[in-house]
Amino acid sequence: MYLLYNHLSPGIDPLSPDNVLLIGAGLLTGIPALGSGRCDIAAKSPITGGIGDSNIGGFFAPEMRMAGFDHLVIKGKAEKPIYLWIHDGEIEIVDASHLWGKDTFETQALIRSDHGDEEIISLTIGKAGENLVRFANVRTGMKNAAGRTGMGCIMGSKNLKAVAARGTMDIKFVHPEQLLDYCKEMIDMVMKNRYSRAASRWGTLVIYSSTNTTGLIRTRNFQLNQLEQGWEIEPEEMDKYTIGMSGCFGCPVSCRHRYTLKEGAFAPFFAEGPEYTSLGAFGTMVDCKKMETVLVANHLVNKYGLDTLETGGLIAWAMELYEKGIITEKITNGLKLEWGNEEVLFELIRQIACREGFGNILADGFKIAIEKIGQESKYYAIQVKGMSNLHSDERPTPSLALGIATSTRGADHLRSRPAIDLYGLPEDFLEEIYGAPMSSDYRSYEGKSRMVWWQELLYAVTDSLGTCKFQTVFLAVHAPKWEEFSKLIYLVSGMQYTTSQLMEIGERIYTIERIFNNREGFSRKDDTLPERYFKEATPIGLPRVKGRKINREKFEKMLDDYYTLHGWDNNGTPTKETIQKLGIEKEPSHII
Amino acid sequence: MQKILFVDSEKCTGCRLCENVCSIYHEKVSNTSRARIHIVKWENVGLFVPMICQQCDNPICETVCPIHAVSRDEKTGALLIDNDLCIGCKLCVMFCPLGGVGIDKNRKILKCDLCDGEPFCVKFCVPGALQFIDSNAVNLRKKRIAAGKLSELMKKLFDVDL
Numbered sequence: 054m055y056l057l058y059n060h061l062s063p064g065i066d067p068l069s070p071d072n073v074l075l076i077g078a079g080l081l082t083g084i085p086a087l088g089s090g091r092c093d094i095a096a097k098s099p100i101t102g103g104i105g106d107s108n109i110g111g112f113f114a115p116e117m118r119m120a121g122f123d124h125l126v127i128k129g130k131a132e133k134p135i136y137l138w139i140h141d142g143e144i145e146i147v148d149a150s151h152l153w154g155k156d157t158f159e160t161q162a163l164i165r166s167d168h169g170d171e172e173i174i175s176l177t178i179g180k181a182g183e184n185l186v187r188f189a190n191v192r193t194g195m196k197n198a199a200g201r202t203g204m205g206c207i208m209g210s211k212n213l214k215a216v217a218a219r220g221t222m223d224i225k226f227v228h229p230e231q232l233l234d235y236c237k238e239m240i241d242m243v244m245k246n247r248y249s250r251a252a253s254r255w256g257t258l259v260i261y262s263s264t265n266t267t268g269l270i271r272t273r274n275f276q277l278n279q280l281e282q283g284w285e286i287e288p289e290e291m292d293k294y295t296i297g298m299s300g301c302f303g304c305p306v307s308c309r310h311r312y313t314l315k316e317g318a319f320a321p322f323f324a325e326g327p328e329y330t331s332l333g334a335f336g337t338m339v340d341c342k343k344m345e346t347v348l349v350a351n352h353l354v355n356k357y358g359l360d361t362l363e364t365g366g367l368i369a370w371a372m373e374l375y376e377k378g379i380i381t382e383k384i385t386n387g388l389k390l391e392w393g394n395e396e397v398l399f400e401l402i403r404q405i406a407c408r409e410g411f412g413n414i415l416a417d418g419f420k421i422a423i424e425k426i427g428q429e430s431k432y433y434a435i436q437v438k439g440m441s442n443l444h445s446d447e448r449p450t451p452s453l454a455l456g457i458a459t460s461t462r463g464a465d466h467l468r469s470r471p472a473i474d475l476y477g478l479p480e481d482f483l484e485e486i487y488g489a490p491m492s493s494d495y496r497s498y499e500g501k502s503r504m505v506w507w508q509e510l511l512y513a514v515t516d517s518l519g520t521c522k523f524q525t526v527f528l529a530v531h532a533p534k535w536e537e538f539s540k541l542i543y544l545v546s547g548m549q550y551t552t553s554q555l556m557e558i559g560e561r562i563y564t565i566e567r568i569f570n571n572r573e574g575f576s577r578k579d580d581t582l583p584e585r586y587f588k589e590a591t592p593i594g595l596p597r598v599k600g601r602k603i604n605r606e607k608f609e610k611m612l613d614d615y616y617t618l619h620g621w622d623n624n625g626t627p628t629k630e631t632i633q634k635l636g637i638e639k640e641p642s643h644i645i
Numbered sequence: 646m647q648k649i650l651f652v653d654s655e656k657c658t659g660c661r662l663c664e665n666v667c668s669i670y671h672e673k674v675s676n677t678s679r680a681r682i683h684i685v686k687w688e689n690v691g692l693f694v695p696m697i698c699q700q701c702d703n704p705i706c707e708t709v710c711p712i713h714a715v716s717r718d719e720k721t722g723a724l725l726i727d728n729d730l731c732i733g734c735k736l737c738v739m740f741c742p743l744g745g746v747g748i749d750k751n752r753k754i755l756k757c758d759l760c761d762g763e764p765f766c767v768k769f770c771v772p773g774a775l776q777f778i779d780s781n782a783v784n785l786r787k788k789r790i791a792a793g794k795l796s797e798l799m800k801k802l803f804d805v806d807l
Contacts, residue, residue, distance in 0.1 A: 300660030307658035311691035
């Protein structure tokens with residue numbers, strides 16, 4: 054974030070050569086625990102116009118470090134399609150004309166055959182990125198994706214088809230023996246969690262069972278909060294298709310399925326996934342009740358290189374507009390956007406990726422599509438700052454709602470989601486974790502600003518360390534956090550940090566993101582929720598969640614408290630004192 | 646009883662934690678190209694096969710070694726290469742039919758030594774694709790799996806509950 058803030062001048066067009074693409078590993082990349090294969094990709098987002106930042110698993114980050122590089126800063130634009138070939142201390146720019154037009158799987162295979170090395174790990178874009186679909190993602194392996202904020206679009210705008218790495222250099226640690234022992238402890242700690250063990254068996258799909266039963270899943274875009282008769286997409290259904298699980302670099306959890314589909318549209322094929330979010334994007338939000346539909350759509354977006362959430366969110370929105378008569382077959386070119394119509398779903402995914410027909414309108418994301426379709430459509434768009442929300446319905450859960458409103462990159466659960474709020478944990482225990490009293494009722498507003506603030510700092514640190522969020526306090530309570538991070542940092546680098554110092558680093562990262570966004574014109578007015586959260590109450594679900602909506606007054610109060618915790622003023626601007634305290638008063642020190 | 650390192654590819658999730666801990670334990674750095682174990686992958690069909698020295702009973706590496714630097718550790722059953730004797734001729738690398746002996750970029754011979762009887766790859770393998778078990782148990786396990794399939798068949802044929 055520091056690099057992004059320093060390398061970008063304010064107000065530039067995200068798709069211009071002035072944008073900067075950053076690909077970075079973390080301090081803990083390469084340790085044998087906590088899913089240390091995470092890689093961070095950042096640029097100014099073509100969807101929101103604010104911070105663009107997406108984290109990707111797989112094997113790229115350690116391979117890049119073994120090839121001798123921690124961070125790549127990519128500027129300008131290539132004249133013709135190229136890819137970067139990084140190997141043992143060298144970076145070569147290679148012609149990629151033979152890769153242009155290939156899908157993400159073919160591209161990776163071709164790069165391997167170009168160099169005759171099956172161990173090469175590549176980040177690549179598919180057709181969507183080439184066609185500058187604003188929410189195109191960056192992909193690696195069969196399934197891993199830096200999905201959000203359109204980083205694939207930025208690669209496409211630079212004519213950069215892929216970044217390939219292969220390394221045989223050492224990643225060094227200060228205390229390797231102790232690190233090995235401590236990492237074993239970390240693995241045991243993570244695997245003791247029931248959540249981790251369940252994820253090892255069913256992946257993130259496991260979350261669906263409880264959230265759908267409760268009524269926290271948006272269905273038919275945002276009309277319902279539960280998919281009734283949704284048992285066909287219960288995680289257990291995956292047993293019919295899965296041949297086992299697959300893990301990212303050094304991960305004991307291995308949370309994704311390897312599956313084959315033998316019959317039906319596009320079959321036979323082998324793929325990996327789907328995530329919980331794809332289950333929502335191509336299941337509940339578009340009202341498709343078949344696991345096969347989700348499996349095909351998941352494979353298609355991975356092939357084209359499209360963000361699963363943005364794609365599903367936009368299609369669900371279009372389906373509701375069609376139902377309400379706001380759009381007709383005239384604009385959809387004869388496509389009948391009916392709920393649950395899988396042919397339409399698959400066709401729209403193709404159209405978006407290829408920028409054809411109605412898909413071309415959706416391919417620009419919510420902000421531009423609303424302009425084209427008309428302001429009337431805005432009310433139905435479940436987005437914040439121009440980015441689609443996932444398929445969760447946060448109306449009964451103020452803490453989760455605040456998180457998607459304040460997230461620096463647009464509606465997003467991965468900047469702060471305090472998912473453990475849903476467990477109804479004892480209040481003294483919550484106080485122990487978050488450091489102040491708060492309600493254990495997930496419907497309450499009491500103390501929830503603190504939860505969101507604390508999680509934002511934790512996730513900012515986790516992302517910059519290069520480890521996996523699923524192996525810290527996200528869905529599991531007794532998971533590695535500040536103290537464990539401190540010890541790992543010490544064993545890897547010899548540097549010593551206390552919990553409060555680490556939290557300050559988290560605060561610095563998040564405040565820089567905030568300043569970056571403010572510089573682009575964002576402020577308090579953008580930290581809000583779609584109108585429907587305030588106006589429409591949840592129609593179904595368990596008695597605890599039925600009839601809930603967000604109370605505007607209490608929400609604004611929560612936002613005030615949240616700003617205070619960060620040391621930002623009433624308008625969401627970091628105060629002078631905060632900036633001084635964090636030592637960033639001289640930033641940006643060098644616009645490069 | 647002699648233990649052997651048993652590989653159950655069906656359980657492998659391809660995470661390469663084994664490669665990583667192998668290089669950290671032996672070389673004190675994270676560098677998968679210096680590991681003694683390697684997961685061979687066919688990602689497009691989801692097939693992962695951990696490959697490691699099988700500590701053969703009639704080891705070719707021992708046979709071809711011109712200066713007899715390969716010997717068996719009676720305690721662990723591991724075939725060890727004496728680095729002080731090794732002249733780096735790489736015949737063992739060339740002749741091992743399984744790719745069980747490797748060589749790193751510093752021309753150092755890499756071969757599994759079973760970590761002196763407590764293999765780190767096994768310790769870290771959560772899915773249990775790598776196990777260090779009694780040689781007899783390997784056979785019994787396989788028998789049980791095969792018998793399980795047979796018993797399914799018998800249930801169908803004779804309509805009995807075993």
